[in-house]
Amino acid sequence: xxxxxxxxxxxxxxxxxxxxxxxxxxxxxxxxxxxxxxxxxxxxxxxxxxxxxxxxxxxxxxxxxxxxxxxxxxxxxxxxxxxxxxxxxxxxxxxxxxxxxxxxxxxxxxxxxxxxxxxxxxxxxxxxxxxxxxxxxxxxxxxxxxxxxxxxxxxxxxxxxxxxxxxxxxxxxxxxxxxxxxxxxxxxxxxxxxxxxxxxxxxxxxxxxxxxxxxxxxxxxxxxxxxxxxxxxxxxxxxxxxxxxxxxxxxxxxxxxxxxxxxxxxxxxxxxxxxxxxxxxxxxxxxxxxxxxxxxxxxxxxxxxxxxxxxxxxxxxxxxxxxxxxxxxxxxxxxxxxxxxxxxxxxxxxxxxxxxxxxxxxxxxxxxxxxxxxxxxxxxxxxxxxxxxxxxxxxxxxxxx
Ligand SMILES: Cc1ncc(COP(=O)(O)O)c(C=O)c1O
Numbered sequence: 001x002x003x004x005x006x007x008x009x010x011x012x013x014x015x016x017x018x019x020x021x022x023x024x025x026x027x028x029x030x031x032x033x034x035x036x037x038x039x040x041x042x043x044x045x046x047x048x049x050x051x052x053x054x055x056x057x058x059x060x061x062x063x064x065x066x067x068x069x070x071x072x073x074x075x076x077x078x079x080x081x082x083x084x085x086x087x088x089x090x091x092x093x094x095x096x097x098x099x100x101x102x103x104x105x106x107x108x109x110x111x112x113x114x115x116x117x118x119x120x121x122x123x124x125x126x127x128x129x130x131x132x133x134x135x136x137x138x139x140x141x142x143x144x145x146x147x148x149x150x151x152x153x154x155x156x157x158x159x160x161x162x163x164x165x166x167x168x169x170x171x172x173x174x175x176x177x178x179x180x181x182x183x184x185x186x187x188x189x190x191x192x193x194x195x196x197x198x199x200x201x202x203x204x205x206x207x208x209x210x211x212x213x214x215x216x217x218x219x220x221x222x223x224x225x226x227x228x229x230x231x232x233x234x235x236x237x238x239x240x241x242x243x244x245x246x247x248x249x250x251x252x253x254x255x256x257x258x259x260x261x262x263x264x265x266x267x268x269x270x271x272x273x274x275x276x277x278x279x280x281x282x283x284x285x286x287x288x289x290x291x292x293x294x295x296x297x298x299x300x301x302x303x304x305x306x307x308x309x310x311x312x313x314x315x316x317x318x319x320x321x322x323x324x325x326x327x328x329x330x331x332x333x334x335x336x337x338x339x340x341x342x343x344x345x346x347x348x349x350x351x352x353x354x355x356x357x358x359x360x361x362x363x364x365x366x367x368x369x370x371x372x373x374x375x376x377x378x379x380x381x382x383x384x385x386x387x388x389x390x391x392x393x394x395x396x397x398x399x400x401x
Contacts, residue, residue, distance in 0.1 A: 011134050020361075035361045045246070046241070049283050050279070086222050094258065100206050113137075117164040122368065157193075161192070174207075180215055183218035186218050197230075203231055211321060212299040230254070232253035236248060302324075305326055311393065315392075316329045328374060333372075333396060334346065336400060338357065347372040351363065354395055363375045
Protein backbone atom coordinates (compact mmCIF):
# COMPACT_ATOMS: atom_id res chain seq x y z
CA UNK A 1 0.00 0.00 0.00
CA UNK A 2 1.36 3.43 -0.92
CA UNK A 3 2.15 5.72 2.00
CA UNK A 4 1.17 8.86 0.12
CA UNK A 5 -2.48 9.45 -0.68
CA UNK A 6 -3.55 8.99 -4.28
CA UNK A 7 -4.89 12.56 -4.31
CA UNK A 8 -1.40 13.95 -3.81
CA UNK A 9 -0.30 12.32 -7.05
CA UNK A 10 -2.80 14.47 -8.95
CA UNK A 11 -0.95 17.70 -8.22
CA UNK A 12 2.52 19.22 -8.45
CA UNK A 13 4.27 21.75 -6.20
CA UNK A 14 3.68 25.36 -7.23
CA UNK A 15 6.08 26.02 -10.16
CA UNK A 16 6.32 29.74 -9.40
CA UNK A 17 7.40 29.04 -5.83
CA UNK A 18 9.89 26.50 -7.24
CA UNK A 19 11.48 29.07 -9.59
CA UNK A 20 11.71 31.64 -6.79
CA UNK A 21 13.39 29.09 -4.53
CA UNK A 22 15.80 28.01 -7.29
CA UNK A 23 16.84 31.65 -7.84
CA UNK A 24 17.29 32.07 -4.06
CA UNK A 25 19.43 28.92 -3.86
CA UNK A 26 21.62 29.96 -6.81
CA UNK A 27 22.12 33.40 -5.27
CA UNK A 28 23.04 31.83 -1.93
CA UNK A 29 25.59 29.70 -3.80
CA UNK A 30 27.20 32.89 -5.14
CA UNK A 31 25.67 33.03 -8.64
CA UNK A 32 24.68 36.39 -10.07
CA UNK A 33 20.96 35.78 -10.50
CA UNK A 34 18.09 38.18 -11.21
CA UNK A 35 14.85 36.67 -9.91
CA UNK A 36 11.82 37.63 -11.98
CA UNK A 37 9.69 34.77 -10.74
CA UNK A 38 8.14 36.13 -7.57
CA UNK A 39 4.59 37.41 -7.58
CA UNK A 40 5.03 40.01 -4.90
CA UNK A 41 5.63 43.76 -4.81
CA UNK A 42 9.17 44.83 -3.93
CA UNK A 43 7.69 47.73 -1.89
CA UNK A 44 7.51 47.43 1.88
CA UNK A 45 4.20 47.25 3.77
CA UNK A 46 3.16 50.88 4.52
CA UNK A 47 4.04 52.11 8.01
CA UNK A 48 0.48 52.85 9.14
CA UNK A 49 -0.36 49.17 8.53
CA UNK A 50 2.69 47.99 10.46
CA UNK A 51 1.77 50.36 13.30
CA UNK A 52 -1.74 48.88 13.44
CA UNK A 53 -0.22 45.42 13.87
CA UNK A 54 2.10 46.61 16.63
CA UNK A 55 -0.86 48.27 18.38
CA UNK A 56 -2.82 45.00 18.11
CA UNK A 57 0.00 43.09 19.78
CA UNK A 58 0.26 45.68 22.56
CA UNK A 59 -3.53 45.65 23.03
CA UNK A 60 -3.43 41.90 23.50
CA UNK A 61 -5.16 40.97 20.24
CA UNK A 62 -3.08 37.83 20.37
CA UNK A 63 -5.75 35.19 20.91
CA UNK A 64 -7.97 33.08 18.66
CA UNK A 65 -10.55 35.10 16.78
CA UNK A 66 -13.80 33.99 15.15
CA UNK A 67 -12.81 31.31 12.60
CA UNK A 68 -13.52 33.28 9.45
CA UNK A 69 -12.61 36.77 10.61
CA UNK A 70 -13.07 39.39 13.30
CA UNK A 71 -16.16 41.61 13.31
CA UNK A 72 -13.91 44.63 12.71
CA UNK A 73 -12.31 43.14 9.61
CA UNK A 74 -15.59 41.85 8.22
CA UNK A 75 -17.05 45.35 8.64
CA UNK A 76 -14.04 46.85 6.83
CA UNK A 77 -14.45 44.33 3.99
CA UNK A 78 -18.20 45.05 3.68
CA UNK A 79 -17.27 48.74 3.45
CA UNK A 80 -14.64 48.06 0.80
CA UNK A 81 -17.03 46.02 -1.36
CA UNK A 82 -19.70 48.70 -1.09
CA UNK A 83 -17.35 51.62 -1.72
CA UNK A 84 -15.19 50.18 -4.47
CA UNK A 85 -17.33 47.56 -6.15
CA UNK A 86 -20.94 48.57 -5.45
CA UNK A 87 -21.47 45.11 -3.97
CA UNK A 88 -23.62 44.85 -0.89
CA UNK A 89 -22.55 42.03 1.43
CA UNK A 90 -23.61 41.52 5.07
CA UNK A 91 -20.98 40.31 7.57
CA UNK A 92 -22.36 36.73 7.36
CA UNK A 93 -21.53 36.84 3.64
CA UNK A 94 -17.86 37.56 4.30
CA UNK A 95 -15.06 35.08 4.89
CA UNK A 96 -11.45 35.80 5.86
CA UNK A 97 -8.64 33.27 5.38
CA UNK A 98 -4.86 33.00 5.57
CA UNK A 99 -4.35 34.42 2.08
CA UNK A 100 -6.46 34.51 -1.02
CA UNK A 101 -5.27 31.01 -1.88
CA UNK A 102 -7.02 29.58 1.17
CA UNK A 103 -10.29 31.30 0.19
CA UNK A 104 -10.18 29.47 -3.14
CA UNK A 105 -9.17 26.23 -1.47
CA UNK A 106 -12.02 26.42 1.06
CA UNK A 107 -14.58 27.23 -1.62
CA UNK A 108 -13.62 24.31 -3.85
CA UNK A 109 -13.18 21.83 -1.00
CA UNK A 110 -16.60 22.76 0.34
CA UNK A 111 -18.41 22.38 -2.99
CA UNK A 112 -16.61 20.26 -5.58
CA UNK A 113 -17.78 16.66 -5.86
CA UNK A 114 -15.74 13.93 -7.54
CA UNK A 115 -15.82 14.60 -11.31
CA UNK A 116 -17.30 18.09 -11.14
CA UNK A 117 -15.82 20.34 -13.79
CA UNK A 118 -14.10 23.63 -13.07
CA UNK A 119 -13.58 25.90 -16.08
CA UNK A 120 -10.20 27.58 -15.99
CA UNK A 121 -9.27 30.04 -18.76
CA UNK A 122 -5.60 29.66 -19.76
CA UNK A 123 -3.14 31.12 -19.17
CA UNK A 124 -4.21 30.71 -15.55
CA UNK A 125 -2.79 31.30 -12.11
CA UNK A 126 -0.87 28.09 -11.41
CA UNK A 127 -2.91 27.04 -8.38
CA UNK A 128 -6.42 26.88 -9.88
CA UNK A 129 -6.16 23.52 -11.68
CA UNK A 130 -4.25 21.89 -8.85
CA UNK A 131 -6.67 23.03 -6.15
CA UNK A 132 -9.55 21.72 -8.31
CA UNK A 133 -7.74 18.39 -8.76
CA UNK A 134 -6.98 18.05 -5.06
CA UNK A 135 -10.68 18.53 -4.35
CA UNK A 136 -11.62 15.74 -6.78
CA UNK A 137 -12.67 18.10 -9.57
CA UNK A 138 -11.72 18.12 -13.22
CA UNK A 139 -10.16 21.33 -14.53
CA UNK A 140 -11.48 22.20 -17.99
CA UNK A 141 -8.85 24.44 -19.49
CA UNK A 142 -9.96 26.98 -22.10
CA UNK A 143 -7.21 28.35 -24.33
CA UNK A 144 -7.16 32.14 -24.51
CA UNK A 145 -4.28 32.94 -26.87
CA UNK A 146 -2.35 36.16 -27.32
CA UNK A 147 -4.38 37.15 -30.38
CA UNK A 148 -7.48 37.27 -28.15
CA UNK A 149 -5.45 39.40 -25.71
CA UNK A 150 -5.40 36.33 -23.41
CA UNK A 151 -9.12 36.72 -22.63
CA UNK A 152 -11.97 34.25 -22.80
CA UNK A 153 -14.74 35.11 -25.24
CA UNK A 154 -18.39 34.23 -24.76
CA UNK A 155 -18.18 31.54 -27.46
CA UNK A 156 -15.13 29.95 -25.78
CA UNK A 157 -17.05 29.77 -22.51
CA UNK A 158 -20.20 28.38 -24.11
CA UNK A 159 -18.17 25.62 -25.80
CA UNK A 160 -16.56 24.58 -22.50
CA UNK A 161 -19.80 24.21 -20.53
CA UNK A 162 -21.18 20.71 -19.91
CA UNK A 163 -23.84 19.41 -17.50
CA UNK A 164 -20.94 18.70 -15.10
CA UNK A 165 -19.68 22.29 -14.96
CA UNK A 166 -19.76 23.47 -11.36
CA UNK A 167 -17.47 26.51 -11.30
CA UNK A 168 -15.94 29.05 -13.63
CA UNK A 169 -12.83 30.79 -12.33
CA UNK A 170 -12.26 34.33 -13.61
CA UNK A 171 -9.17 36.36 -12.82
CA UNK A 172 -8.84 40.00 -13.81
CA UNK A 173 -6.32 41.64 -13.83
CA UNK A 174 -4.70 38.34 -14.67
CA UNK A 175 -1.75 36.53 -13.29
CA UNK A 176 0.23 35.70 -15.52
CA UNK A 177 -0.74 38.03 -18.40
CA UNK A 178 -1.92 41.28 -16.79
CA UNK A 179 -4.98 41.16 -19.07
CA UNK A 180 -8.02 43.05 -17.75
CA UNK A 181 -11.65 42.29 -18.66
CA UNK A 182 -13.78 45.35 -19.34
CA UNK A 183 -17.33 45.53 -17.97
CA UNK A 184 -18.61 44.86 -21.51
CA UNK A 185 -16.45 41.74 -21.85
CA UNK A 186 -17.67 40.47 -18.49
CA UNK A 187 -21.27 41.20 -19.49
CA UNK A 188 -20.84 39.02 -22.58
CA UNK A 189 -19.63 36.14 -20.37
CA UNK A 190 -22.40 36.84 -17.86
CA UNK A 191 -25.04 36.53 -20.59
CA UNK A 192 -23.82 32.96 -21.17
CA UNK A 193 -23.74 32.18 -17.45
CA UNK A 194 -27.27 33.48 -16.87
CA UNK A 195 -28.45 30.70 -19.20
CA UNK A 196 -26.63 28.06 -17.12
CA UNK A 197 -27.94 28.38 -13.57
CA UNK A 198 -25.93 25.42 -12.19
CA UNK A 199 -22.60 27.23 -12.66
CA UNK A 200 -20.96 29.13 -9.82
CA UNK A 201 -18.44 31.87 -10.49
CA UNK A 202 -15.26 32.50 -8.56
CA UNK A 203 -14.07 35.99 -9.36
CA UNK A 204 -10.43 36.35 -8.31
CA UNK A 205 -9.96 40.11 -8.00
CA UNK A 206 -6.60 39.94 -6.23
CA UNK A 207 -4.98 42.49 -8.58
CA UNK A 208 -7.96 44.88 -8.63
CA UNK A 209 -5.94 47.96 -7.70
CA UNK A 210 -3.02 47.36 -10.05
CA UNK A 211 -4.31 49.06 -13.20
CA UNK A 212 -2.60 51.44 -15.65
CA UNK A 213 -3.44 54.06 -18.27
CA UNK A 214 -6.86 54.83 -16.79
CA UNK A 215 -8.24 51.33 -17.32
CA UNK A 216 -11.25 50.67 -15.08
CA UNK A 217 -11.82 47.62 -12.92
CA UNK A 218 -15.02 45.58 -13.20
CA UNK A 219 -16.19 42.49 -11.30
CA UNK A 220 -18.84 40.12 -12.57
CA UNK A 221 -21.31 40.11 -9.65
CA UNK A 222 -21.62 43.90 -9.99
CA UNK A 223 -21.75 43.83 -13.80
CA UNK A 224 -24.58 41.27 -13.78
CA UNK A 225 -26.57 41.33 -10.52
CA UNK A 226 -28.37 38.13 -11.61
CA UNK A 227 -25.11 36.32 -10.86
CA UNK A 228 -24.68 37.78 -7.36
CA UNK A 229 -26.38 34.75 -5.75
CA UNK A 230 -23.83 32.34 -7.24
CA UNK A 231 -20.63 34.34 -7.26
CA UNK A 232 -17.79 34.27 -4.77
CA UNK A 233 -15.94 37.59 -5.11
CA UNK A 234 -12.43 36.98 -3.82
CA UNK A 235 -9.78 39.52 -2.98
CA UNK A 236 -7.01 40.15 -0.48
CA UNK A 237 -4.41 42.55 0.83
CA UNK A 238 -1.36 40.66 -0.46
CA UNK A 239 -0.65 42.58 -3.64
CA UNK A 240 -1.99 46.15 -3.53
CA UNK A 241 -1.06 46.61 0.13
CA UNK A 242 2.33 44.84 -0.15
CA UNK A 243 1.32 42.31 2.50
CA UNK A 244 2.14 38.94 0.93
CA UNK A 245 3.72 37.66 4.13
CA UNK A 246 0.82 38.68 6.37
CA UNK A 247 -1.48 36.10 4.80
CA UNK A 248 -4.91 37.71 4.64
CA UNK A 249 -7.38 37.03 1.85
CA UNK A 250 -11.14 37.40 1.85
CA UNK A 251 -14.28 36.69 -0.09
CA UNK A 252 -17.88 37.83 -0.32
CA UNK A 253 -20.67 35.49 -1.42
CA UNK A 254 -23.93 33.78 -0.52
CA UNK A 255 -24.19 33.05 3.21
CA UNK A 256 -24.60 29.23 2.85
CA UNK A 257 -21.36 29.02 0.82
CA UNK A 258 -19.55 31.27 3.30
CA UNK A 259 -20.75 29.08 6.20
CA UNK A 260 -19.57 25.92 4.46
CA UNK A 261 -16.16 27.49 3.87
CA UNK A 262 -15.91 28.40 7.57
CA UNK A 263 -16.61 24.76 8.41
CA UNK A 264 -13.63 23.68 6.29
CA UNK A 265 -11.40 26.32 7.86
CA UNK A 266 -12.55 25.42 11.39
CA UNK A 267 -11.06 21.96 10.86
CA UNK A 268 -7.85 23.10 9.20
CA UNK A 269 -6.20 26.38 10.14
CA UNK A 270 -8.87 28.03 12.36
CA UNK A 271 -8.64 31.83 12.19
CA UNK A 272 -6.05 33.77 10.21
CA UNK A 273 -3.49 35.56 12.41
CA UNK A 274 -5.23 37.98 14.79
CA UNK A 275 -2.45 40.50 14.28
CA UNK A 276 -2.60 40.33 10.49
CA UNK A 277 -6.36 40.83 10.67
CA UNK A 278 -5.90 44.03 12.68
CA UNK A 279 -3.35 45.19 10.09
CA UNK A 280 -5.78 44.39 7.26
CA UNK A 281 -8.45 46.59 8.89
CA UNK A 282 -6.01 49.49 8.68
CA UNK A 283 -5.07 48.56 5.10
CA UNK A 284 -8.70 48.71 3.96
CA UNK A 285 -9.84 51.68 6.07
CA UNK A 286 -6.64 53.74 6.13
CA UNK A 287 -5.08 56.05 3.52
CA UNK A 288 -4.93 54.59 0.01
CA UNK A 289 -2.66 57.18 -1.61
CA UNK A 290 0.41 54.96 -1.79
CA UNK A 291 -1.32 52.64 -4.28
CA UNK A 292 -1.24 55.31 -7.02
CA UNK A 293 2.41 56.04 -6.20
CA UNK A 294 3.32 52.34 -6.53
CA UNK A 295 1.26 52.02 -9.70
CA UNK A 296 3.15 54.85 -11.34
CA UNK A 297 6.40 52.98 -10.66
CA UNK A 298 4.90 49.72 -11.93
CA UNK A 299 3.69 51.47 -15.09
CA UNK A 300 7.14 52.90 -15.82
CA UNK A 301 8.71 49.48 -15.36
CA UNK A 302 6.08 47.80 -17.52
CA UNK A 303 6.69 50.29 -20.33
CA UNK A 304 10.44 49.78 -20.15
CA UNK A 305 10.23 45.97 -20.05
CA UNK A 306 7.73 45.76 -22.91
CA UNK A 307 9.82 48.13 -25.06
CA UNK A 308 13.06 46.26 -24.37
CA UNK A 309 11.58 42.79 -24.92
CA UNK A 310 9.96 43.81 -28.20
CA UNK A 311 13.43 44.69 -29.50
CA UNK A 312 14.57 41.12 -28.96
CA UNK A 313 14.54 38.83 -31.99
CA UNK A 314 12.22 35.89 -31.33
CA UNK A 315 10.11 37.53 -28.62
CA UNK A 316 6.74 39.33 -28.86
CA UNK A 317 5.30 41.06 -25.83
CA UNK A 318 1.82 42.61 -25.37
CA UNK A 319 1.51 45.65 -23.16
CA UNK A 320 -0.86 44.56 -20.37
CA UNK A 321 -3.35 46.84 -18.59
CA UNK A 322 -2.87 45.52 -15.06
CA UNK A 323 -1.10 43.37 -12.44
CA UNK A 324 2.73 43.34 -12.50
CA UNK A 325 3.47 40.66 -15.05
CA UNK A 326 4.24 40.44 -18.74
CA UNK A 327 3.77 37.24 -20.69
CA UNK A 328 5.87 37.41 -23.85
CA UNK A 329 5.77 34.80 -26.55
CA UNK A 330 9.09 33.06 -27.16
CA UNK A 331 7.81 31.28 -30.29
CA UNK A 332 10.68 32.75 -32.32
CA UNK A 333 13.26 31.01 -30.10
CA UNK A 334 11.73 27.55 -30.36
CA UNK A 335 13.70 25.17 -32.57
CA UNK A 336 16.91 27.21 -32.25
CA UNK A 337 20.17 25.92 -30.77
CA UNK A 338 22.03 27.27 -27.75
CA UNK A 339 25.79 27.94 -28.03
CA UNK A 340 26.19 24.60 -26.19
CA UNK A 341 24.32 22.85 -29.00
CA UNK A 342 21.09 22.13 -27.15
CA UNK A 343 17.87 22.66 -29.09
CA UNK A 344 15.23 24.85 -27.43
CA UNK A 345 12.22 22.57 -27.84
CA UNK A 346 9.74 24.43 -25.63
CA UNK A 347 9.35 27.24 -23.10
CA UNK A 348 10.70 25.04 -20.29
CA UNK A 349 13.97 24.75 -22.24
CA UNK A 350 13.89 28.48 -22.94
CA UNK A 351 13.66 29.55 -19.27
CA UNK A 352 16.27 26.94 -18.28
CA UNK A 353 18.57 28.44 -20.91
CA UNK A 354 17.94 32.00 -19.61
CA UNK A 355 18.81 30.88 -16.10
CA UNK A 356 21.89 28.89 -17.03
CA UNK A 357 23.31 31.25 -19.65
CA UNK A 358 22.47 34.62 -18.11
CA UNK A 359 21.21 34.04 -14.56
CA UNK A 360 17.70 35.34 -15.31
CA UNK A 361 14.95 33.45 -13.48
CA UNK A 362 11.57 33.63 -15.24
CA UNK A 363 8.69 31.15 -15.23
CA UNK A 364 7.86 28.91 -18.19
CA UNK A 365 4.48 29.35 -19.88
CA UNK A 366 3.72 25.63 -19.55
CA UNK A 367 3.19 26.27 -15.81
CA UNK A 368 0.31 28.61 -16.70
CA UNK A 369 -1.20 26.37 -19.38
CA UNK A 370 -0.30 28.40 -22.49
CA UNK A 371 2.92 27.93 -24.43
CA UNK A 372 5.31 29.00 -25.84
CA UNK A 373 5.50 31.94 -23.46
CA UNK A 374 7.24 32.92 -20.26
CA UNK A 375 6.22 35.13 -17.36
CA UNK A 376 8.24 38.00 -16.03
CA UNK A 377 7.25 39.76 -12.82
CA UNK A 378 8.23 43.42 -13.00
CA UNK A 379 7.69 43.89 -9.27
CA UNK A 380 11.41 44.49 -8.87
CA UNK A 381 13.75 47.46 -9.30
CA UNK A 382 14.08 49.21 -12.67
CA UNK A 383 17.85 48.59 -12.56
CA UNK A 384 17.36 44.85 -12.12
CA UNK A 385 14.74 44.81 -14.88
CA UNK A 386 16.95 46.73 -17.30
CA UNK A 387 19.83 44.39 -16.57
CA UNK A 388 17.55 41.34 -16.95
CA UNK A 389 16.17 42.49 -20.32
CA UNK A 390 19.71 43.18 -21.57
CA UNK A 391 20.71 39.66 -20.55
CA UNK A 392 17.61 38.15 -22.19
CA UNK A 393 18.49 39.99 -25.41
CA UNK A 394 22.07 38.68 -25.27
CA UNK A 395 20.81 35.13 -24.65
CA UNK A 396 18.38 35.31 -27.59
CA UNK A 397 21.00 36.77 -29.92
CA UNK A 398 23.34 33.88 -29.07
CA UNK A 399 20.77 31.34 -30.33
CA UNK A 400 21.56 29.75 -33.70
CA UNK A 401 19.38 28.49 -36.51
C1 LIG B 1 -4.34 35.48 -9.20
C2 LIG B 1 -3.99 35.21 -7.79
N1 LIG B 1 -4.93 34.85 -6.93
C3 LIG B 1 -4.67 34.57 -5.66
C4 LIG B 1 -3.40 34.66 -5.17
C5 LIG B 1 -3.15 34.29 -3.74
O1 LIG B 1 -2.78 35.33 -2.96
P1 LIG B 1 -2.34 35.11 -1.46
O2 LIG B 1 -0.87 35.32 -1.42
O3 LIG B 1 -3.11 36.16 -0.69
O4 LIG B 1 -2.73 33.73 -1.04
C6 LIG B 1 -2.35 35.02 -6.02
C7 LIG B 1 -0.96 35.07 -5.54
O5 LIG B 1 -0.02 35.02 -6.26
C8 LIG B 1 -2.66 35.31 -7.36
O6 LIG B 1 -1.69 35.66 -8.22
